[in-house]
Amino acid sequence: MTDAANPRANVPRGEFGFDHVPETDQSFENALAKARAGERLTVADGVELLTTGTDREGIDVGRKELVLEAADRRREEVVGEEVTFVANLNNNVTTACNTGCLFCNFKDRSEQFRSANDESHGGFTKRPHESREIVRKAVERGIYEVTSVSGLHPAFALDEEHREILESSDRGDLNYRPPEEYEVDPGTYCEQIEAMSVDGVHVHSMTPEEAYHGRRGTDWSYEEVYGRLKEAGLDSVPGTAAETLVDEVRDVICPGKIGTDEWLEAMEAAANVGLDVTSTIMYGHVDNEMHRVMHLERIRELQERTGAITEFVPLSFVHQNTPLHEEGMVQAGATTHEDELLIAVSRLFLDNVDHVQSSWVKYGDEQGLKMLSCGADDFMGTILSEEITKRAGGEFGEVRSFDEYVEMIDAIGRVPVERSTDYRQRRRIDPDDGPHGPELGPKADGTPLVDPDWLGEAASDPTSADD
Numbered sequence: 377m378t379d380a381a382n383p384r385a386n387v388p389r390g391e392f393g394f395d396h397v398p399e400t401d402q403s404f405e406n407a408l409a410k411a412r413a414g415e416r417l418t419v420a421d422g423v424e425l426l427t428t429g430t431d432r433e434g435i436d437v438g439r440k441e442l443v444l445e446a447a448d449r450r451r452e453e454v455v456g457e458e459v460t461f462v463a464n465l466n467n468n469v470t471t472a473c474n475t476g477c478l479f480c481n482f483k484d485r486s487e488q489f490r491s492a493n494d495e496s497h498g499g500f501t502k503r504p505h506e507s508r509e510i511v512r513k514a515v516e517r518g519i520y521e522v523t524s525v526s527g528l529h530p531a532f533a534l535d536e537e538h539r540e541i542l543e544s545s546d547r548g549d550l551n552y553r554p555p556e557e558y559e560v561d562p563g564t565y566c567e568q569i570e571a572m573s574v575d576g577v578h579v580h581s582m583t584p585e586e587a588y589h590g591r592r593g594t595d596w597s598y599e600e601v602y603g604r605l606k607e608a609g610l611d612s613v614p615g616t617a618a619e620t621l622v623d624e625v626r627d628v629i630c631p632g633k634i635g636t637d638e639w640l641e642a643m644e645a646a647a648n649v650g651l652d653v654t655s656t657i658m659y660g661h662v663d664n665e666m667h668r669v670m671h672l673e674r675i676r677e678l679q680e681r682t683g684a685i686t687e688f689v690p691l692s693f694v695h696q697n698t699p700l701h702e703e704g705m706v707q708a709g710a711t712t713h714e715d716e717l718l719i720a721v722s723r724l725f726l727d728n729v730d731h732v733q734s735s736w737v738k739y740g741d742e743q744g745l746k747m748l749s750c751g752a753d754d755f756m757g758t759i760l761s762e763e764i765t766k767r768a769g770g771e772f773g774e775v776r777s778f779d780e781y782v783e784m785i786d787a788i789g790r791v792p793v794e795r796s797t798d799y800r801q802r803r804r805i806d807p808d809d810g811p812h813g814p815e816l817g818p819k820a821d822g823t824p825l826v827d828p829d830w831l832g833e834a835a836s837d838p839t840s841a842d843d
């Protein structure tokens with residue numbers, strides 16, 4: 377029986393007939409002892425910790441606290457008291473996508489973007505010179521990094537050579553249409569990356585799914601694709617599109633996406649050409665605790681092979697406006713207990729990844745700060761603009777200033793640190809020496825990043841509607 381002391385997790389158990397279920401031969405006590413001793417955890421150990429024991433239903437709040445404490449202690453041993461964040465901008469190039477992921481409300485059906493279609497839609501596509509202008513303004517303000525993830529616009533090609541291949545192909549299954557058919561031409565991926573490379577700003581872009589789109593219809597390896605992108609100015613790769621790296625889950629929530637093995641292949645290729653990568657999990661939809669820990673194991677193995685993963689970012693599913701919720705497949709996202717346990721078990725299980733990020737976009741400020749005592753040590757970035765979570769129904773806003781960061785981190789007794797994307801550059805910030813602004817970006821001089829006038833302007837300027 378579950379009750380107030382043993383609340384249920386929001387896991388739709390039994391509804392999807394999954395082969396993988398959270399059952400183990402391990403005990404919670406043994407798993408906790410191993411975690412405390414710093415031993416490498418097995419999947420069974422991880423499941424025991426994440427469920428607070430498969431011997432009882434619901435989450436045992438007392439046991440949960442023991443897991444959080446172990447993770448907090450591990451965080452302290454690995455990275456100490458510093459809490460990092462990066463001065464960055466999100467620049468999504470287009471919302472046009474017909475991959476049809478059921479957890480996503482960021483995309484707009486790409487048909488609607490065609491010149492021949494006069495349906496109106498709330499989406500946008502930016503031309504390369506428009507992306508450049510948005511990034512240029514943010515670089516002037518002091519950002520270190522631009523993160524750019526986008527819908528898989530059918531007119532996107534990797535570069536001109538890829539476009540020629542797509543144009544001359546008579547295959548009907550390539551999800552390609554020439555740019556002339558659309559109101560706005562997004563250019564090629566390489567053109568967008570080149571355009572966003574302003575004054576040496578760090579360009580963090582091209583998820584494995586986008587790289588797949590950038591090689592469709594060719595026999596190019598992912599090394600070839602990421603090699604060309606690197607030439608164009610790409611600096612590191614976001615490990616999103618991972619969702620949950622178990623195919624029986626992907627088959628339900630993103631049947632149009634590449635499988636687990638191909639996602640791993642793309643990430644490894646990015647690492648092989650010398651790019652750093654981040655890693656993520658999106659959890660709290662149809663997945664159960666066994667899937668979550670299997671995912672962690674795949675990330676840990678990838679890190680053993682590459683050493684290129686700079687951080688792990690748990691992305692709690694935002695359910696409100698998504699097809700999964702609207703079609704009645706999922707009632708709600710993860711509970712706060714589940715979120716805290718996921719952060720903690722990520723810290724304990726991923727013994728080869730130094731940084732675990734707490735996303736204020738997903739958790740908000742209060743819970744985001746709490747996560748910094750459950751195993752997380754990074755508090756994301758300023759981002760300045762946010763579309764993915766907002767469109768899914770998230771309500772935690774689009775920007776955090778350096779002053780807000782410093783005040784929040786200082787209030788929990790930790791040390792605020794501005795970081796570079798790869799964490800190699802770090803600058804401790806004295807809370808008493810405000811106002812605070814970024815100093816690591818190519819044009820950063822300590823001036824506060826967030827000027828209310830500029831924010832108003834940015835909010836109205838980044839989109840050029842296609843309709």
Ligand SMILES: C[S@@+](CC[C@H](N)C(=O)[O-])C[C@H]1O[C@@H](n2cnc3c(N)ncnc32)[C@H](O)[C@@H]1O
Nearest residue numbers: 479480482525526583585616617658693694768
């Ligand atoms: C919107 S996609 C954009 C990039 C590209 N289309 C792709 O799929 O890789 C980026 C990521 O946002 C995350 N995301 C999308 N919808 C979400 C939601 N409702 N809740 C939480 N994360 C979400 C997913 O992890 C997804 O891989």
Ligand SMILES: Nc1c(NC[C@H](O)[C@H](O)[C@H](O)CO)[nH]c(=O)[nH]c1=O
Nearest residue numbers: 462466523689735737738756757797
């Ligand atoms: N967690 C989220 C992020 N994280 C990305 C970081 O801001 C940064 O780009 C990364 O740490 C590399 O340095 N970005 C989002 O847009 N939304 C999130 O929920």
Ligand SMILES: N[C@@H](Cc1ccc(O)cc1)C(=O)O
Nearest residue numbers: 525614615616654689691764
């Ligand atoms: N784009 C992702 C977040 C993300 C981006 C880049 C990263 O390296 C990690 C996470 C989202 O909003 O859900």
Ligand code: SF4
Nearest residue numbers: 473475476477480527
């Ligand atoms: S997650 Fe990415 S690929 Fe899937 S529908 Fe959304 S934008 Fe398209």
